[in-house]
Ligand SMILES: Nc1ncnc2c1ncn2[C@@H]1O[C@H](COP(=O)(O)OP(=O)(O)O)[C@@H](O)[C@H]1O
């Protein structure tokens with residue numbers, strides 16, 4: 001087919017009729033109006049033409065040898081490629097034309113022989129217009145759907161990045177957090193230096209009294225304690241910061257049984273648990289295995305349990321801490337629950353943010369859950385959610401994607 005012909009035409013029409021004279025009349029009529037015409041003298045020829053090209057509309061005679069118009073129509077409607085092409089039947093007034101059947105098998109309209117030029121043109125034009133509008137509608141609908149999908153994905157990412165604060169904020173936070181203990185240490189060190197100088201001068205002048213020496217010892221002890229505590233705090237923060245950036249290596253990846261591994265991680269927590277009355281259980285299918293990072297999982301389990309011990313209970317409380325493991329439609333779900341004090345909705349919104357802690361004065365860094373969040377999402381390629389009710393306890397649900405989870409029979 002020639003390209004200029006296609007570009008200039010108002011659409012390609014396939015005429016199917018076993019009477020050559022009919023084809024000629026219709027061809028001339030439609031060509032004059034700017035349509036591109038293809039003709040076929042039988043249903044079979046029509047199908048072989050459509051192997052190479054699909055028309056925008058088909059005019060189909062009813063009475064034809066071998067395959068009649070109804071049969072051609074049914075075959076067209078059964079094929080996904082040709083199903084939507086608008087189809088108009090051609091019938092002679094004298095023929096016994098079954099309109100009900102023609103419409104019920106998918107014909108859109110019919111024209112009668114002998115042809116009335118204006119009628120043929122009006123019907124063809126209307127159906128082509130409708131067809132093009134419909135196609136446009138489908139295309140726009142698909143574009144809208146794509147835009148909507150993109151929007152949803154972007155929204156999800158935005159929400160995540162907003163929650164996790166930008167790198168800039170993280171650096172500012174780190175600087176601030178470390179500056180506080182360093183600042184206190186600096187002041188304490190300068191006190192210690194000036195007190196020592198004063199004491200040394202008095203000593204040299206042989207003016208150092210016993211009471212002054214005692215006062216100096218007291219203040220020196222206090223200053224060194226302050227320096228020590230604050231340097232220790234700075235050191236703890238620095239250690240935690242190292243973990244904020246998730247290690248990208250795949251070194252310790254292997255297949256392991258999840259339940260058994262969590263139980264082992266808990267045994268390592270015995271020194272912490274021994275000082276409490278809490279009871280900890282792990283339930284679920286022993287056989288669930290995952291190809292992932294056991295070290296990372298252990299770090300997550302440890303942090304979750306220590307958080308419950310530190311934040312959820314008062315001294316002397318008997319808490320119930322539970323891990324439950326299950327395979328939900330190929331997703332590994334690790335659910336961790338405590339029945340401690342829980343938290344408010346505002347608190348829950350912030351717990352994964354870096355530096356959010358309700359125990360800053362008692363040494364909290366606010367990095368524990370942020371690190372857990374990074375480990376779950378980046379290293380384990382999963383998700384973590386928190387649910388909590390004040391006074392009833394807290395639940396963390398971790399789910400890890402299906403590819404790596406297996407439950408051997
Ligand atoms: N199991 C829990 N029960 C109640 N509150 C919790 C629990 N786990 C965490 N939190 C809250 O989330 C905050 C952030 O925890 P985390 O990031 O580990 O920092 P940190 O332990 O240093 O405070 C805690 O300060 C506490 O308010």
Ligand SMILES: [Mg+2]
Pocket residue numbers: 303306307367368369
């Ligand atoms: Mg913590």
